[in-house]
Amino acid sequence: MADLKTILHIDYPIVQAPMLGVTTPAMVAAVSNAGALGSLPLGGLSSDKARELIRQTKALTDRPFAVNLFAHAPAKEVNRGDIAIMQEFLQELCLEFNFPFEAQNPDTFQFHYYQELIDVLLEENVPIVSSTFGVLNEGITAAFKQKGVVLIGTATSVAEAKVLEQAGADIITVQGIEAGGHRGSFLSEDTTPQVGLFSLLPQVADAVDLPLLAAGGIYDSRTVKSAFALGAAGIQVGSMFIAADESAASNAYKEAVLNAHDTSTVLTQAFSGRWARGIENEFMRRMDAKGITIPYYTIQNQLMSSIRAYAQKNNLPDFVAMWAGQSAGKSARASSRDITTKLIRMLPPN
Amino acid sequence: MADLKTILHIDYPIVQAPMLGVTTPAMVAAVSNAGALGSLPLGGLSSDKARELIRQTKALTDRPFAVNLFAHAPAKEVNRGDIAIMQEFLQELCLEFNFPFEAQNPDTFQFHYYQELIDVLLEENVPIVSSTFGVLNEGITAAFKQKGVVLIGTATSVAEAKVLEQAGADIITVQGIEAGGHRGSFLSEDTTPQVGLFSLLPQVADAVDLPLLAAGGIYDSRTVKSAFALGAAGIQVGSMFIAADESAASNAYKEAVLNAHDTSTVLTQAFSGRWARGIENEFMRRMDAKGITIPYYTIQNQLMSSIRAYAQKNNLPDFVAMWAGQSAGKSARASSRDITTKLIRMLPPN
Numbered sequence: 001m002a003d004l005k006t007i008l009h010i011d012y013p014i015v016q017a018p019m020l021g022v023t024t025p026a027m028v029a030a031v032s033n034a035g036a037l038g039s040l041p042l043g044g045l046s047s048d049k050a051r052e053l054i055r056q057t058k059a060l061t062d063r064p065f066a067v068n069l070f071a072h073a074p075a076k077e078v079n080r081g082d083i084a085i086m087q088e089f090l091q092e093l094c095l096e097f098n099f100p101f102e103a104q105n106p107d108t109f110q111f112h113y114y115q116e117l118i119d120v121l122l123e124e125n126v127p128i129v130s131s132t133f134g135v136l137n138e139g140i141t142a143a144f145k146q147k148g149v150v151l152i153g154t155a156t157s158v159a160e161a162k163v164l165e166q167a168g169a170d171i172i173t174v175q176g177i178e179a180g181g182h183r184g185s186f187l188s189e190d191t192t193p194q195v196g197l198f199s200l201l202p203q204v205a206d207a208v209d210l211p212l213l214a215a216g217g218i219y220d221s222r223t224v225k226s227a228f229a230l231g232a233a234g235i236q237v238g239s240m241f242i243a244a245d246e247s248a249a250s251n252a253y254k255e256a257v258l259n260a261h262d263t264s265t266v267l268t269q270a271f272s273g274r275w276a277r278g279i280e281n282e283f284m285r286r287m288d289a290k291g292i293t294i295p296y297y298t299i300q301n302q303l304m305s306s307i308r309a310y311a312q313k314n315n316l317p318d319f320v321a322m323w324a325g326q327s328a329g330k331s332a333r334a335s336s337r338d339i340t341t342k343l344i345r346m347l348p349p350n
Numbered sequence: 351m352a353d354l355k356t357i358l359h360i361d362y363p364i365v366q367a368p369m370l371g372v373t374t375p376a377m378v379a380a381v382s383n384a385g386a387l388g389s390l391p392l393g394g395l396s397s398d399k400a401r402e403l404i405r406q407t408k409a410l411t412d413r414p415f416a417v418n419l420f421a422h423a424p425a426k427e428v429n430r431g432d433i434a435i436m437q438e439f440l441q442e443l444c445l446e447f448n449f450p451f452e453a454q455n456p457d458t459f460q461f462h463y464y465q466e467l468i469d470v471l472l473e474e475n476v477p478i479v480s481s482t483f484g485v486l487n488e489g490i491t492a493a494f495k496q497k498g499v500v501l502i503g504t505a506t507s508v509a510e511a512k513v514l515e516q517a518g519a520d521i522i523t524v525q526g527i528e529a530g531g532h533r534g535s536f537l538s539e540d541t542t543p544q545v546g547l548f549s550l551l552p553q554v555a556d557a558v559d560l561p562l563l564a565a566g567g568i569y570d571s572r573t574v575k576s577a578f579a580l581g582a583a584g585i586q587v588g589s590m591f592i593a594a595d596e597s598a599a600s601n602a603y604k605e606a607v608l609n610a611h612d613t614s615t616v617l618t619q620a621f622s623g624r625w626a627r628g629i630e631n632e633f634m635r636r637m638d639a640k641g642i643t644i645p646y647y648t649i650q651n652q653l654m655s656s657i658r659a660y661a662q663k664n665n666l667p668d669f670v671a672m673w674a675g676q677s678a679g680k681s682a683r684a685s686s687r688d689i690t691t692k693l694i695r696m697l698p699p700n
Contacts, residue, residue: 158612196528196566196567198547198548198566202570203612216546222580226548229575230573263543326545326549326550327549
């Protein structure tokens, strides 16, 4: 099996996880400049915005970095009844908490699927493309392969890892239940595999013949060492970068992460319609208590857009999605370079 | 910190997990005779039954073994309305599947709390007592300590580990979300911590000053090595013993475990009222779909008793609780001695 560092042209087998709303070009560049791999999240963005972010990152580093795509299919038939009930609930909440409410019209929902971004990535000679929520389609995979682009898929189960290998992935990120943010799961829409990294990683290692990145809960030399012992060729770290100097997270979000403990996070569909792990807050509890149907991703994500933007702008931890993993409380405020350097020192000797 | 093997008077830091309905005196003795620690489950049993099982085990081994207690408080006020609704649902199910239905009278529910067993354990000179679902009370802890009995508590979060240390535990079993069977959680009745072992174990190791047993997902040399790397002084293994020759599991249950994959198990309250991980089956799906309130443990456990017994007797995998962890499919049919010997060979060099 080819060596991960050789495939990715990096010095250290460490990947900074792509975190939409947290990761900035400055973070990606700092990580790549330190000899690891930064990942720029582009999921759901327009091609203009994607190009802009790629160029900003390139201006800050000559090293390779990855871009990350959301490789899912469009939302199923929109259920207008569910949407109406959800909007009514969100309006009540806004009234209660004195937020401005903006009704969303499902007819005008816009979402940029990953297919729109491929030309930009090819034109910009992006060397590494990671993806989550599914499998890149055949034509796109072929186009990337022809250009020598390295493809990283995301699996939350053995079955997903096998599908990704079959579809041409070069590397697989194995996402344990510990990981913060959205579950990469794609073989079932209603449930999400909830396998702990400790059990999942060796079982995936036995099932596929690709280098694996361990993701979820990694924060110190013990977890780094174990990731390799369990079968990983490298590690992907997200939560340790949330409070980084270069992070776009609000201060309320950073504070919540720094004060998190092992049981502070839960899985929720409340914010986007997709399962994701974040620090439990009032909005998640309200949604849970209400028990109404949460429209599928990306519908719920769009219904929530104005509330999320308002909460983010006004630094309100109870209505912003504070994605974080189960070891997130072990993070610290520091530069992305220092966080990366610290992780490098945790690597086991070759 | 004292060495785990020294404290427990064993040759190898391996504990066979206590599994009610699976573990037999023959299994416990075989594991202890191989130099590891067998655990005899006594939770909920009468003192006569407990004494009988302890004596059966003693007849088969001169080595130390542990007994396991359910250290929970009695069920809260019984809600008769919830019980009536549940019984109606169970009766419908029995009709549909052509099972005999036995209505249970909540006034006659009998459950043997652990306090009843203490005299037996002291009289029988049991050297090691492990417990789950809570903290042994102060008087009982003192009585055990006076006799030099080693106490092992079970934690599913950092907070629970701290409570157990404070209450006088000598060793803590750290139960990751991967583990099969009942969650040992005790600080909240409505939810259960769902922390992956990978994230939980090092965080507990930093928080308490006791030797830790890693539990959940351990099945091969990679997972054994990682358990120690993450901070454990020993390992507790359950699922690998379900299909053992000495196991009391039905053949249907064994087959389901041997054919399990990484995502075959889910957490459910359907069988007992307490959260537990088992292989998903028709009964769990029906209960989930019905969405009615599941009475607290031990009420639901008692309402289910006749159905469970019938399914067990008739080898029906869809109505028996097939507790198993996320790596359970990696087990094999073998003698408990051979399973233990294989685990011993996986231990990292001292």
